[in-house]
Structure formats: structure tokens, C-alpha cells
Amino acid sequence: MKIDPVLSRRIGLGLLGALLLGALVFVVLRSGPLAPTRVTVHKAESAAVSPALFGIGTVEARRAYLIGPTTAGRVLRVLVDVGDTVKAGQLLAEMDPVDIDERVAALDASIARAGSAAAAVEAQRKDASAKKELAAINARRYVDLAEKNFISAGALESRLQEQTSADAGVSGADANLAAARHDMKRLAAERAGLRQQRDNVRLLAPADGVVTSRDSEPGSTVVAGQAVVKLIEPATLWVKVRFDQGRSAGLATGLRADISLRSASAQPLAGKVARIEAVSDSVTEERVAQISFDTLPLGISLGELAEVTVSLPTTAPGLVVPNASIKRQGNKIGVWLADGSGLLFAPLRLGQTGLDGSVQVLEGLQAGDPVVVYSEKELNVDSRIKVVDAVAGQKP
Numbered sequence: 001m002k003i004d005p006v007l008s009r010r011i012g013l014g015l016l017g018a019l020l021l022g023a024l025v026f027v028v029l030r031s032g033p034l035a036p037t038r039v040t041v042h043k044a045e046s047a048a049v050s051p052a053l054f055g056i057g058t059v060e061a062r063r064a065y066l067i068g069p070t071t072a073g074r075v076l077r078v079l080v081d082v083g084d085t086v087k088a089g090q091l092l093a094e095m096d097p098v099d100i101d102e103r104v105a106a107l108d109a110s111i112a113r114a115g116s117a118a119a120a121v122e123a124q125r126k127d128a129s130a131k132k133e134l135a136a137i138n139a140r141r142y143v144d145l146a147e148k149n150f151i152s153a154g155a156l157e158s159r160l161q162e163q164t165s166a167d168a169g170v171s172g173a174d175a176n177l178a179a180a181r182h183d184m185k186r187l188a189a190e191r192a193g194l195r196q197q198r199d200n201v202r203l204l205a206p207a208d209g210v211v212t213s214r215d216s217e218p219g220s221t222v223v224a225g226q227a228v229v230k231l232i233e234p235a236t237l238w239v240k241v242r243f244d245q246g247r248s249a250g251l252a253t254g255l256r257a258d259i260s261l262r263s264a265s266a267q268p269l270a271g272k273v274a275r276i277e278a279v280s281d282s283v284t285e286e287r288v289a290q291i292s293f294d295t296l297p298l299g300i301s302l303g304e305l306a307e308v309t310v311s312l313p314t315t316a317p318g319l320v321v322p323n324a325s326i327k328r329q330g331n332k333i334g335v336w337l338a339d340g341s342g343l344l345f346a347p348l349r350l351g352q353t354g355l356d357g358s359v360q361v362l363e364g365l366q367a368g369d370p371v372v373v374y375s376e377k378e379l380n381v382d383s384r385i386k387v388v389d390a391v392a393g394q395k396p
Helices: 005-031 100-147 153-200
Strands: 037-043 045-047 052-061 064-067 073-078 091-095 202-204 209-214 229-232 237-244 256-261 264-276 286-293 305-311 318-322 327-329 332-338 343-347 349-353 358-363 370-375 385-387
Touching: 052 286, 091 229, 100 153, 153 202, 237 264, 237 305, 256 286, 264 305, 286 305, 318 370, 327 343
Parallel strands: 037 385
Antiparallel strands: 037 370, 045 318, 052 237, 052 305, 064 229, 073 091, 091 202, 209 229, 237 286, 256 264, 256 305, 264 286, 318 358, 327 332, 332 343, 332 370, 349 358
């Protein structure tokens, strides 16, 4: 029986179309938008977590000094420059004393004059004391004579009046002498104050250190408290670093730290947590700590960036999962479990996190549970999955 060529061609085209349609459906179901999401799975296992904190900070000086005058004035000279090493008590700069030296000389003259006046008052007091003694002797003699009726009552009263006047003269001399001495003390105190002002115009180094800034030049006018020279103690350099508040549990002074300076990143330095500030940054949600160097490196510069890793105490063995598996669903944090029949979201209570990516699980998981680590796209309970060894974009 002879087959119609037209019919044969139509049958062939129909079979070819069915084959192409089947291939298209196969591609769509296997690799298209309807294909199952490829995921990698890791079984929850027991292990100890070695948590650590990582942060970036800057090198600062624990003790820095702003050297400047206590009163407004004009800079007379500056004797040091940036980078100079100075000793405690060394003269760094000097302010113009204006008329302080002349005022001190005038007070010296006033003190000398007050001393002469005090000497004169002392002599007057000795004279008044001598007159008082003589008046007392005469009064006693006249009292004896009056008791024997050798003199009149008026003569006795005259001698007694002389004694009273002599006593008053001594009291007045004592008062004048005290006033002269008080005046000398006042002048001496004024002179000491002026000499203190004279010493204050000499700006001295409060400690051994290095000059980091020269902010004023001779001839310039500065106000009280304005720095002429800035000084730091190199031995007090440390790193002021910020850590994420959410991972800062366990941070304490004395913990060991590794410091990597930006200028020598290949040579990590040993250090420790020297201080933790009581006030955190509520805007950036960070805690601030200072990390001291065990041995201060050569050539370190103030303000240099540094990376700091603080090692926290190792936790007891427990269930851990990779950090990449942690997901958030609404207000819950947990992981997706591939239980064979589909996906199940398991809320977890988490503990410490290690820098290797392991996260401690306190509640919500059993040993051996298959945890989805990486997926090609976001998952939900209705997602179809296919477990593979690796997915595109997965970190090695």
C-alpha cells in the first residue's frame, strides 16, 4: 500500500513537534524557572567554637598633652619642632612676659620698704616698752609714798596716768608692728604670684615624649588654653578599636589580641585588651575598647589604621552550624532543614560565633539534622529542592 507523501510529511512534522515540545518541557522542568532549587546540605555536628571579635581601629596615645599658656599672650619663641624627642622639664616654648619682670622688681622694692617700716615700728615698740617699764616703776614708788602720806593724791594720780599712757603706747606699737608684718606678707604673696605668672610663660614638657604638632609660631597671639605645642608619650600608644555589640559578649580586659597594622599587615603584633569604655556607640551599635601592645613596634605612627582580632574563651562542645545557613523568617532566626519530604524552617537560639563561620546552637536542632547551607535562590516551605555538592557563587 502506497503512503501519501503529504500525509507522511505531516506525521513527521507532528512527531518532530512533539519531540521538541517534550524537550522544551524537560528543559523547563530541569533548568528553567520551574526547575527545583539546587541546594547544599550540611549535617549538624558537635564541636567546640573558638569565638573571636574582629574590629578596625586607629593608633592613639593614651597620654597626650596640649602645651599652652594659662593667660592670653604673644608667643615669644618656640624651641622644638615636630618629631623632636623631649625630656620632662625641658623648655618647649616661651610667651612674652610683657611687664611682669618690672612688676616683680617694683614689688621687691616695696617689700624692702615695708621691711624698713617694720624695723622702724619695732624700734618704736622698744621705746614704748621702755617708757612702760619706767612708768610702772614710778607708779609703784608713788603708791608707797602716798601710803605714807609723803605726797598728795594728785601727784599719785598723775603717775598712774603716765603708766596707763605707757601701756597704751605699747599696745599701739604692737598693732603697728603687726600691720607692718602683714603688709610684708601681702607684698611677698603678690611677688610670689607674679613669679608664678613669670614661670607660666615658660612652657615646659610635663613628661618625656615626642612633639606631634607645632601649632603656633613666634609673634602669634594665643588665648588661654590654646595649644602652642602638642606632645605625646610614645610608650602609651594603643589601638582604639570598635566591635559589633551583637558579638561582644565575653569581651573583657586582659584578653589576648592580634594587631595587624596597615603599614605592616604581614607582621601581626601581640597585644591585649587594656580597657573597655563604659559608653557604647548607640548609632553604629558598637563597643569601644583600647588594645595595648605587648612590645611597641618601631616606626609606628599616630592615627595609623589597624585590624584587631580578640580571642574569646573557647566554648564547651555543642552543636554547630555554618553561619551561611542562618536565615531570618519574619521575626525568627533559624535554618532550613531538608528532611526528605520537603523543607522545614527550624527556629534556633544561637550562641557564640567563630571567625571560621561556625555558630553555636543552644536550642532548636538535633545532631545529624540536614541543614541547608547554600541555595541558588531564596527558599520557602513550598520550594522544590535538589541536593548538590556545590552551587554557583558558593564560597569555597
